[in-house]
Amino acid sequence: NMYLEVFKEPRGMMRLIQLLFAILAFSTTAGYNSTMKFEYRCKTGNDTGSRQLTVSYPFYMPDSAVESIVCPSTGVSTVQPGLNYPFGSYMSSAQFYVFVGVMAFLYCIGITVLYVVFEQVYNDNDLVPQIDFIVTAVWTLFWFIASVAWAVGVSFFKLETYPDRLWHQITACLGLAECKTKEYFGYGGLDVSLICGFANVFLWGASLWFLFKETVWFKRMYPEQAYGESDFAGGGPDPSGGSGGYQQKGGVETGAGLPPQ
Numbered sequence: 001n002m003y004l005e006v007f008k009e010p011r012g013m014m015r016l017i018q019l020l021f022a023i024l025a026f027s028t029t030a031g032y033n034s035t036m037k038f039e040y041r042c043k044t045g046n047d048t049g050s051r052q053l054t055v056s057y058p059f060y061m062p063d064s065a066v067e068s069i070v071c072p073s074t075g076v077s078t079v080q081p082g083l084n085y086p087f088g089s090y091m092s093s094a095q096f097y098v099f100v101g102v103m104a105f106l107y108c109i110g111i112t113v114l115y116v117v118f119e120q121v122y123n124d125n126d127l128v129p130q131i132d133f134i135v136t137a138v139w140t141l142f143w144f145i146a147s148v149a150w151a152v153g154v155s156f157f158k159l160e161t162y163p164d165r166l167w168h169q170i171t172a173c174l175g176l177a178e179c180k181t182k183e184y185f186g187y188g189g190l191d192v193s194l195i196c197g198f199a200n201v202f203l204w205g206a207s208l209w210f211l212f213k214e215t216v217w218f219k220r221m222y223p224e225q226a227y228g229e230s231d232f233a234g235g236g237p238d239p240s241g242g243s244g245g246y247q248q249k250g251g252v253e254t255g256a257g258l259p260p261q
Helices: 004-008 010-030 091-117 119-124 127-160 188-212 216-221 223-227 229-233
Strands: 033-042 048-056 177-183 246-249 252-255
Touching: 004 010, 004 091, 010 091, 010 188, 091 119, 091 127, 091 188, 119 127, 127 188, 127 216, 216 223
Parallel strands: none
Antiparallel strands: 033 048, 033 177, 246 252
């Protein structure tokens, strides 16, 4: 039987929310595609034209290169033909961010199936909740590192693709030609990806407490909360692994089920 009641519990509900935000985080990054268009007019020779740069994941800038603008100057070109593209390298931080998002997505699916279909295994095997807690803690750290690294990468990417900075790579626009931007890069998708990244840090970190309460560590530290005060006082399960609970008799703590002295 499937245990759908888990979605009414914090751990089940949090996994669904984490699944949604993981999809948003990696899809807005991996699906990013934006184009900048500009026109130029050479100051000598009155040559005109237009160029466009398109940037997409994985943000390898040479893939966004455009042909250099060559304007004649006294019959001799002062800018050699070649390729121009935005300065910087953002591929590693983008790929790591997407990797963390995709793996988080897959883990959420896998652990949710475990909650629903194999709930008995989760409850009976103390090791499974512990592994779930540890993996979640590690991935909280990964989300934080990936989000910070990607935030730095996006900040520099915005800086280097701003027209005033971009003209330093398209050198003809600094003197030989007048360049005018007709369409700017859009950064909305990247902003959404960053918001989702830091939201995932919060979501995965917040879920640690609920997962910790499922582990044997919590049951040993707070047995009265794990098993209920009535069970703990009246012969409920022994959190230390014994076969009986504990009872208070005449100020002396004795183990339930022990042979009489």
